[in-house]
Amino acid sequence: MHGRMSTRWRYSVCTGALAMAMATMPQYGAAQSLPAAPSSRALAAIREADLRRDLFAMASPAMRGREGGSLDELRASIWVAEQYAKIGLAPMGEAGTYFQWFNIVRTRVSTAASSAMLDTKALTLFTDIIPLNVVPVEAMGVVRWLANPNDTTTDVRGKIVATALVAPPEALVRTTSYPTRVRYADAAIQATLRTLSRRGAAAIVLVASPAVDSAFDAVAVQRVRGAYDVDRATPRGFGQSDRVAPPPAAGSGPPPAFLVRAAQLAPMQRSPILTLSVRLERFETPSVNVIAGLRGTDATLRDEYVLYSSHQDANGVRALEANGDSVLAGADDNASVSVAEFAAARALVAQRPRRSVLFVHHGAEERGLLGSRYHSAHPVVPIAQIVAVLNSDMIGRNHPDTAALLGVQPPHRSSSTLVQYAIAANARTGKFVIDTLWDRPTHPEGWYFRSDHVPYARLNVPSLMYTTNLHGDYHTASDIPERIDYPKLLRMAQWMYLTGWYVANADQRPPLDQGFKLER
Secondary structure: OOOOOOHHHHHHHHHHHHHHHHHOOOOOOOOOOOOOOOOHHHHHOOOHHHHHHHHHHHOOHHHHHHEOOOHHHHHHHHHHHHHHHHHOOEEOOHHHOOEEEEEEEEEEEOOOOOEEEEOOEEEOEOOOEEEOOOOOEEEEEEEEEEOOOOOOOOOOOOOEEEEEOOOOOHHHOOOOOOOHHHHHHHHHHHHHHHHHOOOOOOEEEEEOOHHHHOOHHHHHHHHOOOEEEEOOOOOOOOOOOOOOOOOOOOOOOOOOEEEEOHHHHHHHHOOOEEEEEEOEEEEEEEEEEEEEEEOOOOOOOOOOEEEEEEEOOEOOEOOOOOOOOOEOOOHHHHHHHHHHHHHHHHHHHHOOOOOEEEEEEEOOHHHOOHHHHHHHHOOOOOHHHEEEEEEEOOOOOOOOOEEEEEOOOOOOOOOHHHHHHHHHHHHHOOOOEEEOHHHOOOOOOOHHHHOOOHHHHHOOOOEEEEEOOOOOOOOOOOOOHHHOOHHHHHHHHHHHHHHHHHHHHOOOOOOOOOOOOOOO
8 A cells, every 4th residue: 555565565564454454344234225226327327438448537637636726626516517408417516517616725925025044145046045934934033053953952042043954753754645755755854843833933944854955846835835725615624713814914824834954964064144034925716616416206205316426636736746746636635536427427327216316526726625514605506405424535546346435434424324335335246345544533644534425424415435445546646547447446436326326226314323423
């Protein structure tokens, strides 16, 4: 899974862990009676050739990584809408279109209005010096050099201090998400700031080690993007506001921190005068949810909806990686799910269910679940009429016979009935060994809270998340269509489709478990 183990060793560890997880999986009461299975004609509409064709198109270099809030995301969103039009689903967005528009509120360091000077030499932001947090700064003073950032005997209150990055503990370096050199740099920054940020410095300058220096441009490309939010949306967390907070004021929050290149080590040790003027800019940029629907056949049930959830964005164009590519194409994350939902839509058109179905591709998921937070607060149908959300994130990699289903065990489980439908559907389609480790609240990745079902679960809509979990190519330029396991993706698409079929044809909607509470 992490890319450093042999396939055989990785498989033996995985299957052992899965056996333990399944042994502790919650036992449910009497099984719900299942609706009649769909016709063989409907199942046959889910084809591996279609999945492969669609995925190579969606994760092609021409889509340029589909970054949220960019023209590339909008281009990809139009392409997604075109696929639903071809399949025969109705537009469910605004003004008779497939699109629900919202604005991303973006706050970033203004490179035009900000400056940094070391003595009389100008430092170019994000080329020579990287602001590590999105806060305004006005500071000037002699740099106080700290040979050891963990030495707490030196009083740094109100001073600009500089120190060399320390090597991070191995446990602090994430095993997934972005290239190895960036993960190491982030961990080194975090480890060095851990003690310094609480000592009252006016500003902190970190001098890159040789290892972090090699990742300097990649870190700059990430940090220059700033912070993202969406207004009038389901809050990020329990008790938070649905409104975007005002920009921070100078001097509020933790001390501003900066990263400079390794070549600045000697100049920083000579106690130069550093002048910092960092100003922020805030603006709005459009993003979009793509929403398509299929009307149910039952006159009583057709005003209830099963919602299939994906996200169409990825992470755009970044710094050049070791493989010579700079496009984070997002084949597994999350084109794999988008094309699986096209396949499910074809099957549902071939045999329409009793309840209606929504397919929602949420915009700007990678920027903080922005599209799902917006749609859950402004749904195109009343939220009370959405009976279940079947969300998926990354379903085309890792061992061919394992998958994870999140929302299966407490405290994440919102509906035991919905879980039973999913397990029954797996037994008839994918036949995966279900890994429950990633659904545990103690899992270090916190995977359950990182995808688009969360805003709906927060509003007490029964929700599940299908995934085949993270891997070494996650959020890198190596997440490409050629590395997808298409036979596995076919089985995942069948599993997701059949779960939704059961929910859409059951006499009763899946009830929320008594006492379910997402927040804890």
